[in-house]
Amino acid sequence: MKALVETIAKALVDHPDDVRVNAVEKERTIVYELSVHPDDMGKIIGRQGxxxxxLRxxxxxxxxxxxxxxxxxxV
Incomplete structure (x- = not known):
């Protein structure tokens, strides 16, 4: 799942080397924290999200x- 998030994010941004995905596992949930280069933040969020x-x-x-x-x- 982490690789899926990373692959999609790298395809969308201009700085694919700065894409980081961190998996935080809790009791019944897994949260994937996606961080990208500040210039690429708008490309990951998109118009009106x-x-x-x-992606979600x-x-x-x-x-x-x-x-x-x-x-x-x-993030």
Missing amino acids: RIAKA SVVIAASVNTDKRVTVEI
Whole structure:
């Protein structure tokens, strides 16, 4: 799942080397913290948050088979 978030983010930004994904695992949830170069923040969020929402939707759909809740936070 971490690789999925990283691959999608790297395809969207101008500085793919600065993409970092950190997985924070809690009891029933996994939070993927995505950090990018400051110049690429707008590209990851998108207009009115559309790209960020789509990224979250893809990750949630991919995690259907797991018994944990998965979220993506943009740091």
